[in-house]
Amino acid sequence: MNVLYTMLPIAFVYASPIVVAALGGMFSERSGIVNIALEGIMLVGAFAGAAVTILLEPISPAAGYYGLLAGVVAGMIFSLLHAYTSVNLKADQVISGTALNILAGGLTVYLCEIIYHQQRSTTFERGLAKVSIAGLEDLPFIGPLFFKNVSPPFFFMLVLVLLAWFAVYKTPFGLRLRSCGEHPQAAASMGINVFRMRYLGVVISGALAGLSGAIMVLTQDIQFTASSVHGTGFIALGCLIFGKWNPWGVLGAGLFFGFAEAVAIYAKDIPFLQGIPLEFFYLLPYLLTAIALVVFSSKSVGPKASGEIYDPGKR
Amino acid sequence: MAKRTSNAILIPIACVLLGFVVASIVLVVTGRNPGGMFLSMLQAFTGINVQVGTFNPRYIGEFFVQSMPIILSGLAVGFGFKVGLFNIGGEGQLMMGSLASIAVALSVHLPAPWHVILVLVAAMVAGAFWGAIPGFLKARFNVHEVVMTIMLNYVALYLCNWMIVSVFGSTDHIKTAMFPQTALLKDAGLTALTNGSRLNWGFVPVVLAVIVYWFIIERTTFGFSLRAVGFSKEAARCSGMKVERNIVMSMVVSGAFAGLAGAVLTVGTFNYGRVLSTAEGYGMDGIAVALVGGNNAFGIFLSGLLFGMLKAAQPLMQSQGIPKDIANIIQAAIVLFVAMKYGIDYLLKKIRPPKQETFDEEARV
């Protein structure tokens, strides 16, 4: 039982990038654009985050936070490619996303070669340091869990979920965004600029995925490598489906997957799991995503027009 | 009709050229010489080192070696596309094929050539099985094949690694014991011919696969129904075709091609099983090949050679001071341009004017 308790903070660390990236996927799909390039954007964000952190660490204690910012910006810029190809050129969104995933893989390692003369970045000293909040950390039971030696992105994740929920379900922007993903012709007939909304949706997803990648590399690794993201962008997509395209559902699903990843680390400490080979735990998150897909796909309630090419001439 | 075919050839060529242009720009911007990239490609393709003035057939051999699994991978992806499925799971299907190859190579004792043939068959069956899973899930439960196949890729990676270590006895966690010669596609004659490259008889199954692909799609009733389902599921269903069965069968054949690629790699290029730390990217290569090749047998063959040449040129590029990842950038740019081309095609279809004076409700004006 104690093991479970110590596992939770690790689970939060793993869950945070998944949830943040999945929220990005949600904004994109709700506007009507399928974005399977989350993986590639995360990779780009991870690279930017690592690079800026390495650069600024000698001169600033907040280098990690600048790294996160760099991840956001890099993700936004990279996602513009997907937006342009999908919205303006009306290309197949899955192929465009795949191209970006390949590009991200090549570009980031290429830049590592150019800058660091090796296939990975150099290491950073602190990355994103854990913090403890004075006062709150002494609260019984929840204190050590949520406020002591906790990774800041955990709080970012919670705030973002709240903001996402508010924006999408309470504001006019959210109503219009959803209309573009459900019935773009209806939205257009009410004077909404569908192209602009979809650009916004994709760029927001780029910002969030970029942030997620930076979070991942700065909290789970010591440097950027080609495997820094290892499929988490796709797990985020699974999380989106599992969470039914809803911020709270995504939070729950993300925590679940984060927990699954944490189990791999602690397997050797949990008595009845000790005999199982390590590889099983490595593949567990992916297997769980696959199972979640099967269970939840038939009840799929995604945005109706998501992935369809929007043709203003069609009536 | 002629215009459409020439367009179908020109546009992929244009995309490829644009991809090289983009890569050249990237190189120049980061202070590297694009010339080095082109020289490496030339050497990989012809064996000729223009700068030093030597000729070494080993490079040509390696060029074929790199092309073979990529062509097969492209066939796998292309076959999926024909029925409207995006098979990104080629990587996992290939790995399962490799695993089956290892199993048959090490556990069964047969004389040549039966041993090798059994290896190839087992690999195709394993790949077919791994492809049938997402195919069935898609047909029955409408699970989107993209995320599913990617998850299965990772599952395959770890599953194979574990089996290679614990079942097939890898002592160093990197590779298994060497395979007996009866299981290999390698041939001393071919190796000598190409001055020590890893060229092997794998090109025979590759060429056969290309022909089989073409034949199935163009000439058989199976291919006819696949194409119908790929173009319009609803119309196919209305005419009595079994849509779900076609989807599954397409993934089965697609997986078989990918599994065969795994065999060619394991008992052709190498002669032992390998533990992989990450996926090697053949799945993505297959996607690029299929897209550039227009999902067409001969097109895939040619574009497979192209991308194989790129891959073979990578080590040469490194020695020219060009990071080998530029090849990935080229590949990505080409795929992106092809994606844009599909988009432009789509727009052209919509603007196509009605032929007669009477209009259809759908073209409602």
Added chain:
Amino acid sequence: MPYIIEMLDIIKDFPGIRANDNVTLQVEQGSIHALLGENGAGKSTLMSILFGLYRPDSGTIKVRGQEVEITDPNHANQLGIGMVHQHFKLVHNFTVTENIILGLEPRSGLVIDRKRAAKRVREISELYALNVDPEAKIEDISVGMQQRVEILKMLYRNAEILIFDEPTAVLTPQEIHELMQIMRRLVGEGKTVLLITHKLKEIKEVASVCTVLRRGRLVKTVDVEGTSEEAMAEMMVGREVNFHVDKALAKPGDVLLSIEHLNVRNAKGLLGVKDLSLELRSGEILGLCGIDGNGQTELVRAITGLVPVESGRILLNGQDLAPLAIKRRLDLGLGHIPEDRQRHGLVLDFRLDENFVVHSYGRPPFSRAGILDKARIRENAERLIGEFDVRCGQGGETLARSMSGGNQQKAILAREIDRSPEAFVISQPTRGLDVGAIEYIHKRIVEERDKGKAILLVSLELDEILDVSDRIAVIYNGEIVGIVNASETDENELGLMMSGSKRKVA
């Protein structure tokens, strides 16, 4: 009375067609002005220009005497112009209120003020007697109510001019009547109504002025009261219209297709077809009419095998089709002309010759042992193209997608007739087609009847049903509520049965 809308000498081109060719439209304020024309005449384009979806290539638009350029629907809204579309533009999982306020949401701070929105919706709906439930989700309400939501969308934006695009296609006769009342009420409150339609009866009932378009050009603007339906039809079509198909009396033989106590579930899981029984005889055309959504679609799908049967039997020549796969039913002698020719009838991206063999490709002579015989397939196409006069640019190699609707339908007809089935299920065969194509298709259907086939003709067009059928069955709420001889009934009686007000089982 002054003109509230003037569209003068409008020209609009699309690639390959001139959709509006110097059209002039002048609408008096406070009138109900009809815009009449066949499919493709250019009426929808003209209205889309008025609504800001398109820009004219030349010509002037004046609203309330002022020359304007209408840049987008928002601008049109600001000018007081609103449009109720034929294909509703409603988000299915939003509420009525959300659909109405979309794009013009009342706010309180950063958030949508839902209370204020619901209040305003209730106010407007009461003023115009448009009965809606503000909190209901679109996917749960009736088609008639959905249309009222569309109307409310415009009134919420203070539209003065309301354009209705073919509003009655999906309504019951009762709902059509209500709509006419609503239009009169709107005009009574000072609004102006533009009615796009090809239904002459409705124009006669409610409009005061009618502008007739044909092939993109203006034919004439007439005063409705002084003009007969026949005259308007002739203007619309360009020649004297033969409303009736020539046919001999039917000579019905034995029962070929017998439907017994059929129950079929619809997409929502409810029973769409309830304990339905019907008989088709050889040499007879049985027309099935009813308002869209009363079970015809489910019935056709059940007969052809696209959906499973909950209980009951479908006997073709004594054999029950219900447990059989689609292919088997087609093999046993069922012919199907589907409702949606482009989605179900043809594989658009296949060539014409390939489309001709989509059912029979798996058998000799078109294939042997799994291998296609392309020469035979080509020959077959040549033959059918000649016999049925299918117009296609490149013969059998033409892509189905590039053929016109009429010729696509001819191709489907050719394929099915050539298979020589015993019983045909034909759904909406002439939707969206010009008069020439309609005449041809009706002629061919009667020919098949005279060969002794049993034909079930399902259509939403009462004229077609009355004209072509020998006997007529009416479906309402999943049940057959009336079976009459075509010669002994009329539109009014059918309308009453279609809306459940009358039952007559002969």
